[in-house]
Amino acid sequence: NTKITQSPRYLILGRANKSLECEQHLGHNAMYWYKQSAEKPPELMFLYNLKQLIRNETVPSRFIPECPDSSKLLLHISAVDPEDSAVYFCASSPGRYSGNTLYFGEGSRLIVV
Amino acid sequence: GDSVTQTEGPVTVSESESLIINCTYSATSIAYPNLFWYVRYPGEGLQLLLKVITAGQKGSSRGFEATYNKETTSFHLQKASVQESDSAVYYCALGASSGSWQLIFGSGTQLTVMP
Numbered sequence: 001n002t003k004i005t006q007s008p009r010y011l012i013l014g015r016a017n018k019s020l021e022c023e024q025h026l027g028h029n030a031m032y033w034y035k036q037s038a039e040k041p042p043e044l045m046f047l048y049n050l051k052q053l054i055r056n057e058t059v060p061s062r063f064i065p066e067c068p069d070s071s072k073l074l075l076h077i078s079a080v081d082p083e084d085s086a087v088y089f090c091a092s093s094p095g096r097y098s099g100n101t102l103y104f105g106e107g108s109r110l111i112v113v
Numbered sequence: 114g115d116s117v118t119q120t121e122g123p124v125t126v127s128e129s130e131s132l133i134i135n136c137t138y139s140a141t142s143i144a145y146p147n148l149f150w151y152v153r154y155p156g157e158g159l160q161l162l163l164k165v166i167t168a169g170q171k172g173s174s175r176g177f178e179a180t181y182n183k184e185t186t187s188f189h190l191q192k193a194s195v196q197e198s199d200s201a202v203y204y205c206a207l208g209a210s211s212g213s214w215q216l217i218f219g220s221g222t223q224l225t226v227m228p
Binding site: 040043104 | 151160161215
């Protein structure tokens with residue numbers, strides 16, 4: 001799937017700051033960050049619709065999303081914690097209304113050492 | 114709240130055998146949720162396998178089928194004859210709408226197909 005690209009694909013960090021990037025080439029209005037920890041299903045972290053943060057799940061404040069335009073999504077992580085080790089998936093959909101299929105990127109695997 | 118329960122893995126079957134992965138859902142935020150099966154092949158991201166938005170309808174893709182059964186709140190995934198290339202993790206998901214749209218995923222079922 002080259003229509004939603006994420007970078008970096010793999011990341012090994014100590015207690016450092018880092019940003020994950022996502023870009024979608026589908027013309028969608030809504031973009032999401034999902035976190036998938038080992039042996040768990042993907043869980044929604046953030047949802048943007050038309051560059052506005054619509055839903056902010058109860059994630060730690062060290063995660064800060066940013067949506068510079070409707071095709072790009074960033075996730076800034078400061079002072080990562082071992083519990084942050086997971087795969088972070090970016091996704092997009094035509095809009096934020098019921099019925100829309102979500103399209104996922106390949107994920108960014110974060111390993112905190 | 115909304116939730117999805119599916120067959121716990123890992124599941125191992127031999128090539129050409131039939132497969133069923135059970136999925137049941139509970140929807141409180143929406144009366145007629147949309148139901149999805151997503152698949153994650155090794156080293157890849159989540160891909161939509163099939164989707165059904167109308168109760169009583171069946172979805173199919175790549176030889177897989179699932180029927181939206183509102184009476185039993187189920188959306189089981191079936192395939193008559195699996196192939197080694199079907200080895201992946203399968204996720205049942207529910208489209209919830211408590212203010213904004215999101216997917217609620219089941220825990221995933223790791224499927225290994227032996228040659």
